Amino acid sequence: MKNFIKNIIAFSLKNKFFTFFWVGVLVIAGIVSFVKMPIEAFPDVTNTQIIIVTDWKGRSAEEVERFVTTPIEIAMNSVQRKTNVRSITMFGLSVIKIIFEDGVEDFFARQQVTNQLQNVELPEGVHPEVQPPYGPTGEIFRYVLKSNKRDTRDLLTIQDWTIERELRRVPGVADIVSFGGQEKIYEISVDPVKLQRYDLTPLELYQAVSKSNLNVGGDVIEKNGQAYVVRGIGLLDSKKDIENTIVDIFNGNPLLVKDVATVQETSMPRVGQVGLNENDDVVEGIIVMRKGENPSEVLKRIKEKIHELNTSILPRDVKMETFYDRDNLIAYCTHTVMHNLLEGIILVTVIVFLFMADWRTTLIVAIVIPLALLFSFLMLHLKGMSANLLSIGAIDFGIIIDGAVVMVEGVFVVLDHKARSVGMQNFNRLAKMGLIKTTGIQMGQAIFFSKLIIISALLPIFSFEKVEGKMFSPLAWTLGFALLGALIFTLTLIPVLSHMLLNKNVEEKKTFVTRFITRIVEKAFAWTYAHKRLTLLIAMLSFILTIFSTRWLGTEFLPQLNEGALWITAELPMSMSLSESVKLTKELRNKLSTFPEVKDVLSQIGRSNDGTDPNGFYFVQFQVNLIPKNQWRHGISMDNIVKEMD
Incomplete structure (x- = not known):
């Protein structure tokens, strides 16, 4: 291992131009990978599932259950590698969901379901539809149709026969769900x-x-x-x-x-209705993205197609207006990630400068952070993985640069001792490559094994399965790639930069920060050494208090994400009619609209026109879009708004 590290450091110092060349290529590739990489709020933790929707208009739930749901369920019981089969039967609608084992490919699952579905005998005119592959976070865009001349009957006709067909042509779009309107x-x-x-x-x-x-x-x-x-x-x-x-x-x-x-x-008899602000009846379209696609690229194509529809395809009095855009969430995630990364880089750089008191060593150490992240992005892109807040937020900059700090500090101290022994003028004229090479080899072994130990600590996370594996494996891959990148740059680029930047006037300085910390540590050590039993007692009490305090520590499955909107659900009496639900929903929309922070309120009663969201008239959903936070009332937070609405 010593010879391996020796050869890497020697080759890098001997071929500086080549080292800078491959680092530059990696930087460009990392930036391109980051730009093209899908960015999500949270990873998709669901298993492969196939949804079968069957519409049998005008039939009671009992008839649908007997003649449609039950035969399909019986046929699906023979599907291989499934975990369970779930069904919902309503008036004129049957929805069956087949969930498969962890790791089953969508193509295999879809082929199994399709083969079995062909053997099911259903009533005349009943045709089950297998839904396209999309995940729980597949909804990326919502729009409403507006016209000052046409009613919702005409608008839904345009939606079903023109808009839906055009949007389905967009690559990456899995489904178009129509909600509201009169068929x-x-x-x-x-x-x-x-x-x-x-x-x-x-x-x-x-x-x-x-x-x-x-x-x-x-x-x-x-x-x-x-x-x-x-x-x-x-x-x-x-x-x-x-x-x-x-x-x-x-x-x-x-x-x-x-x-x-x-x-x-x-x-046709209505199964749902959508309202927007003061309008009780509008036509809404929901665009669902195919599973595994890049939402940024799909949204770009969708917006281009919508612009084409509004300008050259639709009647002049009909316009598609955006109500929800996943780009807002992506922008928020990207801003959060970049903000945290920038804060981390600045904080680490300041701390390194306070201890080393030399801009050259600070620059050498700090440059490892962005390079390691770009290396991680490149590896994630090559592996076909996406970035999310959990995986990127878990990157510890201190762990990333600790090897670089050890390498630079070791070289800096050795050069300082050499300068003190021969004098600064003679030192500036000396060749230092051999000294840096020898020191780098000595430090490189410890750095290599320390990074290897940290990376091996991530191995248990890679063994997680099901929800845990899908949740935390991206975190482990991201951190592992970042650590690997930091190790590579520490053994190659750091010695080269040290040889170029630390060529003259190397002098180790004792800053006020290091003197203050040294003084405090020496006093603390002297006191603890003189009071050994009391020190152990204090340590044990602190440990017990720490464990005991966890009972007041809150827990959550996922961190909260604020994308500038609220999702509210209301459940009315089960027997509520559509007209009465519309009346009560309008009152709720008007009350929600009275809040100064509310921009728009959209309500959904019942289910979508194709039955993919099976609910009755008693179930109402509201999406409340909020104005930018800098325009809110002074001192009010999201929690305050939620409490006021409750």
Whole structure:
């Protein structure tokens, strides 16, 4: 090991240009990796799960459970490597979630579920849908549609037939969830008296309309050397088409739908409703990101597509307005990380300068911090991992630079002794590479094994499984890569910089800080040595008090994250109707809007249109966007706002 460290230090000192070259390349690669690296608030700790949503409109929960949920559950019981199967059955909706073992790939799980789903016999017209892969933090963007001319029926039609199709083309988008609005349908109201007069049944009327709503293929006619494709067009496009559909022949005359029924444009029974500020009925779109994608890149593409929709695709009176943007959270996380890193670098640099009292040694030591972090970012990017507040926040700058401090301090002391023995003028003319090389080799062995011991202390974290492993393994990888980078730079770049910067006028100084600390430590040691039993008693009492005080120490699973918004839920009586829920929800929105710190309030009643968020009319969710914190009332905090709202 000694020869290995000796060769590394000797090669670096002999090839300074090459050392600076590869360090520069690493810096560029680290910066690029940091820019491209996904930044999350917290790691995704969930196992692979597949969600099956089945919509059977108009059917009771009991029927859906019996004919849809139960057959699918029975089929899913034979899926390999699953841990459990969970289901929710509601009026007209079945949602089944299959959760798999830790480490199961999404492709394997999806293939298993799809194969088993093909063997399930379901009622006619019922088609289960397997949801795309996304995680619990996949929701990255929310928008609402606004128009001064159209109602929510027209807006939802635009949302389903234009906006959703365009947004699904954006790479990285997993799903588009529509919430609120009225789904447009044509309703045929039958007159029983007229049906009896013409000896018809409602079923015959239904079958006549269904058979008319289709195109039929024909043949090819050749004429004048040209081929003409013949087909019959029968798709119903309007209310008038339905009214003029032939039901039967009565006394030699065609009997039309309008002769026995009235046709009107209406909407499907609503399963949820969205309100925004003073507006009780708006159309909301929720964009969900595919699992494993970079949210920054996906959001950039989404905003470009929304700009295209607003400027050149949508009608001029229809606009998509942003309500929630994950970029705000990413910016907050990035600001928090950079703020903490900058504070740490400044604090460590100041402390090193106070003890060493030389700008050159301080610079050499401090430069290791950003280089080690860039090395860590590069390794995380190559490993395909993302950065989060837990992993980056756990980096201890003191542990990172301790090796560099030992190396620089050792070289500095040896050079100072040499300068004192031969005189400063003679010292400035001496060649110092051999001295730095010898000292670096001596210090390098201790530094190498100390870093190795610290890195080995992270090995138990790598053995964690399930939630613990997904939560803390990014932390261990980030810190481990940073320590490895610091070790590499300590054995290569630090000797080179020491040889270049500590070439002249090296003098160890005793600052007031070191003199003060030395004096205090000497007095403390003399007192403790003279009072051994009392010292042990004080140490034991301090230990006991420390352990006992933990009972008043708060605990939390994850640190709180403030992204400038509040999420509020309200549960009403289970039997609450939609109209009554809308009425109460409006009152709650108005009360929340009275707070000076509140910018917008969006409410969601019930479930989304596609059933991916299964809830009844009794369940109401509010997203409260707040104004920037510097505009809040003086002295008020987030906790104060929450208490006032409660």
